[in-house]
Amino acid sequence: MIARLLGLVAALLFVAGCLHARGDRVIFIAEGNPEKLSDWGLFTVADGRIAPHAGMVTYELNSPLFSDYAQKWRTVWMPKGVAATYDPATSFDFPVGTIVTKTFYYTTPADAASPQTSDAVIKATPASYQSGVAGLDLKHVRLIETRLLVRRAEGWVAFPYVWNAEGTDATLERTGADVPLTFVDGAERTDFTYSVPNQNQCAGCHVQDFRTRKVMPIGLKARHLNRAFPGEGGEINQLQRLVALGYLKGVPGSGVPQNANWEDGKADPAALARAYLDINCSHCHNATGAARTSGLWLDAGTVDPRLLGTCKPPVAAGRGTGDRPFDIVPGHPETSIIAYRLASRDPGEMMPELGRSLTHKEGVALVTEYILTLKGACERVGGPG
Amino acid sequence: MTRTGLLAACAMLALLGGCGGAKTDANGFTVDPDFEKRLQQQLLDAKPGDVVTIPAGKYKLTRSLSLTADGVTVKGAGMDKTVLSFAGQTSGAEGMLVTGDDFTLQDLALEDTKGDALKVNGVKNTVIRRVRAEWTGGGKTSNGAYGLYPVQVTNVLIEGSVVKGASDAGIYVGQSTNIIVRNNRAEGNVAGIEIENSTGADVYGNTATGNTGGILVFNMPNLPVPGSKTRVFKNKITANNHANFGAKGSAVSSVPPGSGVIVNSNDLVEIFDNDIGDNQTANVIISSYYSTGFDTKKGVSAAYDPFPQNIYVTGNRFVGGGTDPGTKYAPLKALAGGALPAVLWDGFVDLEVPKAGICVQNGDAKLFNADGPHKFVGAKIDTSVDCAPAARLPEIKLPDGMTKEK
Numbered sequence: 102m103i104a105r106l107l108g109l110v111a112a113l114l115f116v117a118g119c120l121h122a123r124g125d126r127v128i129f130i131a132e133g134n135p136e137k138l139s140d141w142g143l144f145t146v147a148d149g150r151i152a153p154h155a156g157m158v159t160y161e162l163n164s165p166l167f168s169d170y171a172q173k174w175r176t177v178w179m180p181k182g183v184a185a186t187y188d189p190a191t192s193f194d195f196p197v198g199t200i201v202t203k204t205f206y207y208t209t210p211a212d213a214a215s216p217q218t219s220d221a222v223i224k225a226t227p228a229s230y231q232s233g234v235a236g237l238d239l240k241h242v243r244l245i246e247t248r249l250l251v252r253r254a255e256g257w258v259a260f261p262y263v264w265n266a267e268g269t270d271a272t273l274e275r276t277g278a279d280v281p282l283t284f285v286d287g288a289e290r291t292d293f294t295y296s297v298p299n300q301n302q303c304a305g306c307h308v309q310d311f312r313t314r315k316v317m318p319i320g321l322k323a324r325h326l327n328r329a330f331p332g333e334g335g336e337i338n339q340l341q342r343l344v345a346l347g348y349l350k351g352v353p354g355s356g357v358p359q360n361a362n363w364e365d366g367k368a369d370p371a372a373l374a375r376a377y378l379d380i381n382c383s384h385c386h387n388a389t390g391a392a393r394t395s396g397l398w399l400d401a402g403t404v405d406p407r408l409l410g411t412c413k414p415p416v417a418a419g420r421g422t423g424d425r426p427f428d429i430v431p432g433h434p435e436t437s438i439i440a441y442r443l444a445s446r447d448p449g450e451m452m453p454e455l456g457r458s459l460t461h462k463e464g465v466a467l468v469t470e471y472i473l474t475l476k477g478a479c480e481r482v483g484g485p486g
Numbered sequence: 487m488t489r490t491g492l493l494a495a496c497a498m499l500a501l502l503g504g505c506g507g508a509k510t511d512a513n514g515f516t517v518d519p520d521f522e523k524r525l526q527q528q529l530l531d532a533k534p535g536d537v538v539t540i541p542a543g544k545y546k547l548t549r550s551l552s553l554t555a556d557g558v559t560v561k562g563a564g565m566d567k568t569v570l571s572f573a574g575q576t577s578g579a580e581g582m583l584v585t586g587d588d589f590t591l592q593d594l595a596l597e598d599t600k601g602d603a604l605k606v607n608g609v610k611n612t613v614i615r616r617v618r619a620e621w622t623g624g625g626k627t628s629n630g631a632y633g634l635y636p637v638q639v640t641n642v643l644i645e646g647s648v649v650k651g652a653s654d655a656g657i658y659v660g661q662s663t664n665i666i667v668r669n670n671r672a673e674g675n676v677a678g679i680e681i682e683n684s685t686g687a688d689v690y691g692n693t694a695t696g697n698t699g700g701i702l703v704f705n706m707p708n709l710p711v712p713g714s715k716t717r718v719f720k721n722k723i724t725a726n727n728h729a730n731f732g733a734k735g736s737a738v739s740s741v742p743p744g745s746g747v748i749v750n751s752n753d754l755v756e757i758f759d760n761d762i763g764d765n766q767t768a769n770v771i772i773s774s775y776y777s778t779g780f781d782t783k784k785g786v787s788a789a790y791d792p793f794p795q796n797i798y799v800t801g802n803r804f805v806g807g808g809t810d811p812g813t814k815y816a817p818l819k820a821l822a823g824g825a826l827p828a829v830l831w832d833g834f835v836d837l838e839v840p841k842a843g844i845c846v847q848n849g850d851a852k853l854f855n856a857d858g859p860h861k862f863v864g865a866k867i868d869t870s871v872d873c874a875p876a877a878r879l880p881e882i883k884l885p886d887g888m889t890k891e892k
Binding site for chain 2: 275276277279294296299300301302304305308311314391393394396406407408411412413414415416417418419420421422423424425426427438447448449450451454455458477479480481482483484485
């Protein structure tokens with residue numbers, strides 16, 4: 102009996118030891134390319150749930166980037182005793198050790214025998230929305246990838262991890278991956294290839310200033326985070342939560358910019374579209390981004406209508422023009438290049454260039470509505486004479 | 487073994503990739519499923535000074551390749567031996583996207599990319615040597631826009647390359663500085679070679695034929711820097727009479743089929759010692775942005791200068807051409823007496839600048855001023871252009887390391 106008891110204790114210790122070795126604490130890894138997502142000690146996957154570990158704060162953006170209708174769960178974690186510094190326009194200045202995660206997942210059909218291997222994925226609805234604050238219920242979820250942005254001494258480093266078929270862990274795929282899926286939107290089924298970016302492609306969006314070529318977070322800016330969201334302290338402003346947790350300092354008492362929530366049907370169409378274009382386009386389309394060469398700047402701070410595309414001829418759109426003359430023709434989405442490229446699924450003409458292969462119908466509708474509200478015409482000029 | 491048996495064995499081995507060379511499938515593609523991943527991994531891991539070598543073979547790729555590291559050379563076994571085919575590409579707006587300084591690409595081909603074949607963005611010192619960028623199905627609007635496309639690059643060398651079938655420009659140097667484009671062949675593109683909003687370019691020893699427009703020197707509005715100082719010389723620019731298959735709205739969609747050299751809204755351009763012939767609209771066209779049809783009050787930056795100024799055409803050998811002017815220039819044929827002379831100018835001038843500096847000293851070659859401002863009413867041979875610039879443009883010099891073979 103004693104022997105059996107000892108055996109049981111040993112077994113328990115062994116299990117506990119294992120759990121401990123697997124870790125329930127987040128580990129900042131200062132160098133190298135950790136092969137498994139689990140190396141970072143970020144999540145526990147058990148009992149049909151994936152749960153975040155202590156110190157990881159789930160956040161949501163006012164208007165998120167569209168990624169082939171994938172649902173996203175975002176967290177930020179920081180070591181004890183350090184904090185990020187607020188900036189009104191750019192990404193906050195995060196301390197070394199910060200780990201940002203974004204898990205891309207889809208809701209799977211209710212009858213899918215094994216959600217994690219279901220090729221069919223369905224459009225999210227309010228019913229399938231998960232805040233992620235306490236992790237995700239995986240009952241009808243296929244985890245695709247978890248991207249990490251890690252603030253190391255040398256700067257931010259991006260790591261794309263792709264989930265395995267069992268949904269137990271994800272493996273670093275520095276060269277990216279292609280995941281064939283079928284998107285189900287009511288009766289409509291669309292086959293598409295979900296593309297996990299390679300590490301350089303991560304930089305393609307996250308380098309927002311070609312001079313420094315520094316990888317920076319995109320969503321962790323005041324205007325995207327300035328909103329209420331559940332979590333520690335209840336449903337409160339996210340910036341205030343980060344301040345209360347000691348993760349952020351320097352937030353002013355007033356004047357914090359705020360983008361519109363793109364799904365807020367009551368807001369001004371221009372505000373909705375500008376928020377949408379800001380998060381989807383402006384990491385490249387700004388004065389220092391990769392698409393600075395186009396002369397089309399779509400960041401929230403740009404006010405000149407011409408820089409925002411009004412009557413602006415394209416520079417290097419090639420066949421991306423869709424046979425249309427100007428980026429935006431006020432009142433005429435059907436002759437505006439922006440609307441064409443947002444709707445296109447052809448890699449040679451679509452915008453954004455990366456991160457989608459489906460058309461975001463709701464996003465196109467938003468931009469269409471915005472163009473319809475714009476007044477004026479693109480009068481041709483014959484020149485002096 | 488009998489002779490037949492030997493042949494049969496060899497045929498078997500050939501199927502398996504034996505009897506010489508790597509395994510290939512029925513369509514001639516190298517059988518190497520890990521190739522794409524391995525190459526991208528090499529590009530991710532590349533450090534300054536590294537040479538990434540791609541052996542001979544025809545390889546299928548499905549995604550854009552991307553390189554961000556400085557000082558990397560990517561090298562194949564020859565533009566007809568190492569072929570990267572993007573016919574089955576599912577993602578990425580380029581075949582290859584580079585954002586690293588001191589980049590060299592040489593001796594390989596990029597075929598059938600969905601968007602641009604090679605784009606190099608915002609760096610210094612780019613060398614593209616003996617690279618073929620081609621859309622193999624001929625000129626189609628569905629082809630990618632640009633073949634070889636450095637943009638905002640300081641110091642560019644493109645030499646010995648071949649570009650075919652681009653639905654915009656085969657070689658497109660945009661918003662760059664200090665450029666040599668030499669000894670390339672551009673064929674069957676909308677624009678063969680285009681220098682746009684760039685400063686200091688020598689374009690020589692190239693052959694541009696069968697394009698809609700052979701060599702273009704353009705300035706577009708709304709960009710950070712206007713271009714100037716391009717020399718186009720010792721090129722062979724013949725029979726660029728291809729129908730324009732550029733998408734409407736694109737800058738090159740305004741190019742009339744049959745254009746040899748076009749200078750649009752650019753300044754300080756010299757065109758000399760070229761063989762230019764049989765371009766049906768005109769062998770040389772000098773025009774302003776007003777002739778593109780894209781100008782609007784709202785859409786063009788106030789700082790933009792739409793007028794070509796200080797353009798010098800001299801010592802070229804012109805043959806034929808001007809016999810069938812395209813698009814808006816078609817009515818000029820009758821006005822010019824059956825065929826346009828060697829040089830066509832749309833005649834738009836900045837009223838605040840006393841002299842446009844449009845000079846033609848080219849033997850018997852004449853300039854036809856289309857009088858664009860008055861819708862061709864006063865179109866005529868302009869005999870007042872026998873002038874020369876006060877000083878000629880200097881030769882472009884690149885850092886030594888760029889012109890030496892690696």
